[in-house]
Amino acid sequence: MKPLKKVEATCLALSVLINASLLIAAVKLMHDITVLVAFTAASTLTVYLALLQAYRCTVTKRFTITSEVKELENFLLLWGEFMSRGENPEASLMRALSKYEGPLKGLMEDLAATIVEAGVPVKQALSSLRYKLSEKQSHRLILLVQRLIEHSTQRAGKRIVDLILSLRENRQLRESLEQVIRAEAFKVKLLCVLSGCLLAVFAYASSILAALSASSTSIMEGGLSAELSTIRFSYYTAFFAFTIYPPTLVALFMGEAKPYAYSLMCALAYIFTALLTSLLR
Amino acid sequence: MLPQSYLERLTVKAKAFKDARNALKLSCVLAPIVFTCAFILSKDVIVSIICAAIFTYAYLKVKAFSFLRKVEYESSLVDSYAAIVLEELRLVLSTSGSLFQALTFVSNGDYPLISKAFKRVLNLAQEGISLTVALSKLAKEQTSETMRKGLWLLITGSRKHGLSERIWDLSALQSEARNRFTLYMKHTHNSLLVLIPLAFLLPPSMVLALTIKRFTLLILPLLIPMHLILLTLTIKLLSRRVAPPL
Numbered sequence: 022m023k024p025l026k027k028v029e030a031t032c033l034a035l036s037v038l039i040n041a042s043l044l045i046a047a048v049k050l051m052h053d054i055t056v057l058v059a060f061t062a063a064s065t066l067t068v069y070l071a072l073l074q075a076y077r078c079t080v081t082k083r084f085t086i087t088s089e090v091k092e093l094e095n096f097l098l099l100w101g102e103f104m105s106r107g108e109n110p111e112a113s114l115m116r117a118l119s120k121y122e123g124p125l126k127g128l129m130e131d132l133a134a135t136i137v138e139a140g141v142p143v144k145q146a147l148s149s150l151r152y153k154l155s156e157k158q159s160h161r162l163i164l165l166v167q168r169l170i171e172h173s174t175q176r177a178g179k180r181i182v183d184l185i186l187s188l189r190e191n192r193q194l195r196e197s198l199e200q201v202i203r204a205e206a207f208k209v210k211l212l213c214v215l216s217g218c219l220l221a222v223f224a225y226a227s228s229i230l231a232a233l234s235a236s237s238t239s240i241m242e243g244g245l246s247a248e249l250s251t252i253r254f255s256y257y258t259a260f261f262a263f264t265i266y267p268p269t270l271v272a273l274f275m276g277e278a279k280p281y282a283y284s285l286m287c288a289l290a291y292i293f294t295a296l297l298t299s300l301l302r
Numbered sequence: 303m304l305p306q307s308y309l310e311r312l313t314v315k316a317k318a319f320k321d322a323r324n325a326l327k328l329s330c331v332l333a334p335i336v337f338t339c340a341f342i343l344s345k346d347v348i349v350s351i352i353c354a355a356i357f358t359y360a361y362l363k364v365k366a367f368s369f370l371r372k373v374e375y376e377s378s379l380v381d382s383y384a385a386i387v388l389e390e391l392r393l394v395l396s397t398s399g400s401l402f403q404a405l406t407f408v409s410n411g412d413y414p415l416i417s418k419a420f421k422r423v424l425n426l427a428q429e430g431i432s433l434t435v436a437l438s439k440l441a442k443e444q445t446s447e448t449m450r451k452g453l454w455l456l457i458t459g460s461r462k463h464g465l466s467e468r469i470w471d472l473s474a475l476q477s478e479a480r481n482r483f484t485l486y487m488k489h490t491h492n493s494l495l496v497l498i499p500l501a502f503l504l505p506p507s508m509v510l511a512l513t514i515k516r517f518t519l520l521i522l523p524l525l526i527p528m529h530l531i532l533l534t535l536t537i538k539l540l541s542r543r544v545a546p547p548l
Contacts, residue, residue, distance in 0.1 A: 075537050176397070194487075195546055
């Protein structure tokens with residue numbers, strides 16, 4: 022229930038941000054405040070509901086594989102290999118330990134010590150090892166080994182080797198998906214920055230056009246520059262709304278961990294370009 | 303990817319029945335609301351009836367679509383665990399020789415969806431129904447192709463004693479999950495190609511059109527929700543969940 026509340030809060034914050042920028046832009050142009058507020062409230066509600074829908078249907082997670090799981094697989098492969106030769110779990114663990122050189126060696130030595138010296142059964146020792154590992158995937162692997170060696174050791178060893186080889190094949194598949202998404206993420210980042218700049222330039226151009234059409238008579242007089250600055254401000258704030266939600270939604274669809282970083286990038290590019298263009302005379 | 307075989311379609315229909323009833327109930331509430339809104343706006347009975355009918359049809363379609371997606375996700379989840387579950391079943395069956403013990407072992411294994419289904423089978427067995435009958439009932443209900451094949455092999459194999467090694471090839475068992483995931487990969491790539499122009503190229507071009515046509519800014523509170531709804535609908539249509547192979 023808790024993550025849902027967080028999602029709702031973020032949706033609300035985003036929709037309020039979008040509509041606040043619109044409201045600030047419109048306050049300067051329109052004098053009837055009640056109509057404006059009603060309009061903005063309706064717009065906020067629609068935006069909020071749409072964002073919530075988008076959030077709810079994109080729950081895909083990225084599949085990250087850490088080195089811990091890879092190392093554990095390496096070790097279990099050795100252990101399983103020795104077990105499949107017909108040795109008992111304890112002896113094959115010792116032999117695997119003598120062959121294995123890797124970051125998990127310390128942990129595995131602890132495991133061997135608890136089994137051989139303290140005389141703890143393999144199953145219990147493995148469940149205590151499970152709490153020392155951080156990844157969910159390695160928990161599952163340990164659980165699998167624990168369950169398999171309950172029955173026949175030799176067959177379990179064979180199964181463990183088969184399973185880990187199969188898991189490796191699957192991991193390659195997942196890594197290729199990760200590569201595809203990483204390439205797309207780079208493209209999206211580039212587009213975020215570009216669309217931010219483009220929007221700012223368009224805001225500048227349209228503010229000038231609007232000012233010209235509003236006061237074509239007073240171009241020659243000095244009244245334009247004051248009017249232009251207010252119109253430009255309202256255009257800049259209005260188009261700011263476009264920099265908030267598209268990057269977040271695309272990043273959500275890609276399953277990024279921090280979708281707001283994309284929006285932030287777009288908004289920063291927008292603000293930077295807006296500042297640059299407002300310096301133009 | 304919709305379920306292909308006749309049995310699968312039958313299962314989906316049976317499961318869909320409950321969901322469809324709920325969706326119909328909701329649409330009975332929503333359709334009058336849409337009707338009154340349309341009537342207030344248009345003051346025309348025929349137009350508002352057409353509006354309500356279109357809304358109800360679209361609502362039910364979207365519901366059916368999301369239901370199919372759910373079924374697809376569940377079967378992919380079962381597919382990805384199927385290899386390990388069937389391996390365990392085979393190991394326990396070949397060492398202990400008891401189907402009941404093998405099923406109990408898997409039902410204690412905390413596998414998503416599968417353990418619960420096996421617990422149901424065991425409950426049926428405790429009520430006096432033959433274990434193979436209960437298991438074949440489960441196999442009939444399965445939407446995952448791998449799991450269904452494995453269960454049928456288990457049922458027939460447990461009668462004959464001893465399962466052929468050749469049939470239980472692990473990478474063959476995983477092939478369904480892998481195929482699904484490869485398809486999902488291509489799908490993600492393609493749907494980003496649709497989504498990126500909609501998200502990034504549409505707003506500047508809309509702004510440009512606004513500038514040229516000299517609309518006031520007051521159209522933006524209309525335009526932004528519309529763009530957002532378009533994006534949300536696209537994401538909703540494109541997004542699907544597939545459990546990765548383990």
